[in-house]
Amino acid sequence: MSLSLNTNISSLQTQQALSTSQSALQKSLQRLSTGMRVNSAQDDAAAYASASSLTTTLNAQTQGIQNANGANSYLQTADSYLGQVENNLQRMRQLAVEANNGGLSAADQTNLDKEYQQLATANKNIETNANYNGNKLFDGSVASTTFQYGQNAATDVATVTNVDMSAYGTLAGTSVTSVANATAAQAAIDTDLTSLKAARASLGAQQSGLASTINTLTSNNTALSAAKSTLVDTDYASETSNMTRQNILQQAGTAMLAQANSAPNSILNLLKG
Missing domain, CATH: 1.20.1330.10 (f41 fragment of flagellin, N-terminal domain)
Structure with a gap:
């Protein structure tokens, strides 16, 4: 695996995944709070x-x-x-x-x-x-x-x-x-x-x-x-399961982002020999 100081690919990928799960979580919460699976034409x-x-x-x-x-x-x-x-x-x-x-x-x-x-x-x-x-x-x-x-x-x-x-x-x-x-x-x-x-x-x-x-x-x-x-209308059984999944992905993504952001430290350790 290559290491780069200027571009932290792992961090960028993790941020993207975190943003996706955050958007999905917000959508799930909206569906649960409104009782509507389709709140706008964008949804379906x-x-x-x-x-x-x-x-x-x-x-x-x-x-x-x-x-x-x-x-x-x-x-x-x-x-x-x-x-x-x-x-x-x-x-x-x-x-x-x-x-x-x-x-x-x-x-x-x-x-x-x-x-x-x-x-x-x-x-x-x-x-x-x-x-x-x-x-x-x-x-x-x-x-x-x-x-x-x-x-x-x-x-x-x-x-x-x-x-x-x-x-x-x-x-x-x-x-x-x-x-x-x-x-x-x-x-x-x-x-x-x-x-x-x-x-x-x-x-x-x-x-x-x-x-x-x-x-x-x-x-x-x-x-x-x-x-x-x-x-x-919202299927509460299905949507509750989806919300739980997105919550877990959020927590995992946050933890992985911390790990990805610490990757440049490996370069410093390498330079120190």
Whole structure:
């Protein structure tokens, strides 16, 4: 083995090895502290690109699930209001049947009509004022409401059909102040109840469809999250072993650097003879 005073090859080689192990140790510590095997494109360009694409899809679908849940809340709110309307109509029909009695006095008819009109007014208030976050539900001003649940704004959408109560015949103009009026009121109520039942059935079908959509999106997100984890997440068992190895290399490299740096002393000893 040759000895050189100007260039300590062993020291330079050891420094390079020490720098390499130090860099590897820092990378290992980063992976362990962040839980991410891939923290930048430099770590694994292909995995980083794939994970970035998965993240885009995951973010869109996560927001889509929130939107679908919002649509479901919208439908639940609408159905709750319609449940009140139906209860009112059922009571109004009961009053109309009761008023369809020629043996009642005018005062009796008037008293029945007072409750009837209160219920009709309550339904009118729902038709006029019921809303979801300021969006009117039943006054006919908005035919449908759209909620995006996926990445594609053109195709991944749920369109909720709103119920138009403005044409309901019992909202105004009917009464039970006489047998004739009570008979007419029953017919109007039956028509509105038929429309209402169809509307609530439609809302229920839309809720069922949204529930299926939410389940599908949730399952997809679980699968995508697992795929992303495989690409970029830290394997702690493997990385802990790697960190231990790099620590040992650091300690060994430090010791060997001390030995390499002392090599020129051999030249001095040689000169001393």
